Amino acid sequence: MAAAAAKPAAPRPKVQLVWEPKELHRRDWMLVASWSLFALSSLVGTLFYVLRYLFPNVTYEPPLQFKAGLPTEFAPGRVDERFKASFGTWVVRNELGLYALSTVCTHLGCTPNWLEGEQKFKCPCHGSGFRKTGINFEGPAPRPLERYRIGLADDGQVMIDKSAKFQGEKGEWANPESFLYV
Amino acid sequence: MKEFFNALADPSRFFLIFTVAVFAMLKWREFFTAPKVALTIFFGAVVFFVWAIRDPGFKANITKPDNIPIIFMLFLVGFFSWLSLYRAVKNDRRIDRGELPEEAVENPKKVLTWPDLVYSEFLCMLIGTAVLLIWALLLKAPLEEPANPNKTPNPSKAPWYFLGLQEMLVYFDPWLAGVILPGLIVNGLMAIPYVDTNPKGNGYYTFKERPFAITSFFFGFIVLWVSMIILMTFLRGPNQAFFGPFEPWNLHKVEPTVNIQFSQIFWEQWLGTSRPTGWFLRELPGIALVVGYLAITPMLLAKTVCKKMVAQMGNPRYLTMMIMFLIMVAMPIKMVLRWTFNLQFIVNIQELFLNI
Ligand code: FES
Numbered sequence: 025m026a027a028a029a030a031k032p033a034a035p036r037p038k039v040q041l042v043w044e045p046k047e048l049h050r051r052d053w054m055l056v057a058s059w060s061l062f063a064l065s066s067l068v069g070t071l072f073y074v075l076r077y078l079f080p081n082v083t084y085e086p087p088l089q090f091k092a093g094l095p096t097e098f099a100p101g102r103v104d105e106r107f108k109a110s111f112g113t114w115v116v117r118n119e120l121g122l123y124a125l126s127t128v129c130t131h132l133g134c135t136p137n138w139l140e141g142e143q144k145f146k147c148p149c150h151g152s153g154f155r156k157t158g159i160n161f162e163g164p165a166p167r168p169l170e171r172y173r174i175g176l177a178d179d180g181q182v183m184i185d186k187s188a189k190f191q192g193e194k195g196e197w198a199n200p201e202s203f204l205y206v
Numbered sequence: 207m208k209e210f211f212n213a214l215a216d217p218s219r220f221f222l223i224f225t226v227a228v229f230a231m232l233k234w235r236e237f238f239t240a241p242k243v244a245l246t247i248f249f250g251a252v253v254f255f256v257w258a259i260r261d262p263g264f265k266a267n268i269t270k271p272d273n274i275p276i277i278f279m280l281f282l283v284g285f286f287s288w289l290s291l292y293r294a295v296k297n298d299r300r301i302d303r304g305e306l307p308e309e310a311v312e313n314p315k316k317v318l319t320w321p322d323l324v325y326s327e328f329l330c331m332l333i334g335t336a337v338l339l340i341w342a343l344l345l346k347a348p349l350e351e352p353a354n355p356n357k358t359p360n361p362s363k364a365p366w367y368f369l370g371l372q373e374m375l376v377y378f379d380p381w382l383a384g385v386i387l388p389g390l391i392v393n394g395l396m397a398i399p400y401v402d403t404n405p406k407g408n409g410y411y412t413f414k415e416r417p418f419a420i421t422s423f424f425f426g427f428i429v430l431w432v433s434m435i436i437l438m439t440f441l442r443g444p445n446q447a448f449f450g451p452f453e454p455w456n457l458h459k460v461e462p463t464v465n466i467q468f469s470q471i472f473w474e475q476w477l478g479t480s481r482p483t484g485w486f487l488r489e490l491p492g493i494a495l496v497v498g499y500l501a502i503t504p505m506l507l508a509k510t511v512c513k514k515m516v517a518q519m520g521n522p523r524y525l526t527m528m529i530m531f532l533i534m535v536a537m538p539i540k541m542v543l544r545w546t547f548n549l550q551f552i553v554n555i556q557e558l559f560l561n562i
Contacts, residue, residue: 162463
């Protein structure tokens with residue numbers, strides 16, 4: 025009997041199934057605090073830079089309205105490429121007047137090239153072709169190049185407003201603002 | 207001679223020859239995989255390259271740092287296709303004689319992951335790293351000037367592994383070629399284990415026991431994907447115009463093409479009237495064609511050619527497989543229609559930005 029009493033009690037199971045709040049010692053507290061600080065700061069930092077990433081430092085957008093010079097500067101039957109690089113616009117003059125074409129391919133948005141010899145715009149990405157009017161006729165582009173609002177400023181210069189677009193396939197080219205009679 | 211190759215490289219001709227060649231290779235695999243024949247083809251290709259590289263334009267195109275891996279890839283694809291077919295032919299002969307396939311004789315028991323698999327993976331990794339290192343030392347990275355939204359390089363080409371996608375974009379709308387079709391490719395590949403329940407060919411090469419699966423693979427991968435990489439890399443030049451391999455890249459090559467829509471063909475050429483004004487009526491024939499192609503063809507095939515297949519697979523599996531297969535086949539159909547008839551879209555609803 026005595027031997028049985030001397031037997032040590034069964035060891036307590038090591039695994040704690042129920043979480044009971046332990047008393048925090050000073051060292052433990054330091055550990056927990058620094059880890060939480062670390063986690064918090066990485067979270068905040070990551071979030072901040074994710075948001076920051078959405079607003080790049082540079083703006084590529086040139087102003088939406090610009091003056092393109094006097095109507096007489098544009099030769100009839102020619103595609104004027106002076107504003108292609110700066111404003112993404114071709115200004116074309118036909119017998120009746122002027123119109124401004126967007127330089128964004130309506131397929132996937134590459135910048136087509138004007139081929140003087142063939143009298144067409146040709147996109148280098150998937151080969152869409154547009155006539156001088158902007159109408160698509162070959163390759164995959166599903167609709168014509170868009171036209172911008174065009175008018176005369178007070179000083180007699182041609183004024184192009186890229187905030188208004190006119191889509192030929194919707195019949196918007198009939199809108200007087202999309203064409204300047206001069 | 208060069209003119210001859212240039213003429214062969216006309217896209218429809220090239221595509222036709224390529225397809226016929228692949229199918230011929232599968233049909234007469236016993237002949238083509240014989241080491242002597244395969245070696246002859248290989249040396250033929252090498253001789254062709256050695257001869258062709260004396261042409262400055264061809265050389266410039268081939269030795270572009272971007273394009274060198276493609277040449278490697280072409281030879282590798284050729285080699286591995288040969289290897290798999292060669293072993294499949296051997297095994298098929300053994301199976302016909304009532305013997306076990308080679309692989310089963312070599313390893314009668316199961317092969318262990320460790321060491322068998324991990325060991326060879328490790329070796330492959332070492333070799334791959336070595337090759338990449340040497341490659342990086344020998345070839346300059348083809349970096350270009352900083353991107354400029356106003357100047358798109360002409361021609362603009364995607365990285366080589368995306369050229370198939372870019373080529374699809376030539377024939378379909380962005381939402382279709384850039385979103386739906388790639389999604390279907392990925393999902394279709396994931397569906398294969400569920401659709402294909404044929405247990406044959408597990409762990410050994412064979413052709414006879416799964417002819418349809420292997421033929422579809424060769425068609426989808428070699429004919430559609432690899433041939434489009436070739437087409438895009440070597441046969442498309444400035445403005446995405448087609449050029450023969452020995453044709454100088456002339457910026458002003460004129461290809462007089464004017465797109466035509468299916469609705470135009472149907473109403474104006476076949477019926478001799480003008481097209482209806484509302485888009486629904488106007489595009490009805492095209493819509494009917496597309497829906498019919500995807501809905502009726504599987505049923506017709508199920509009643510006729512594929513009867514056995516349906517019985518084996520069951521309806522859901524058969525339908526999944528067939529629709530994926532039909533969409534895959536639609537790709538070359540559309541390409542050839544564009545090349546030969548300048549057909550732009552079968553369904554062309556500009557009003558909703560929905561074209562097929
Ligand atoms: S982006 Fe112009 S053709 Fe595709």
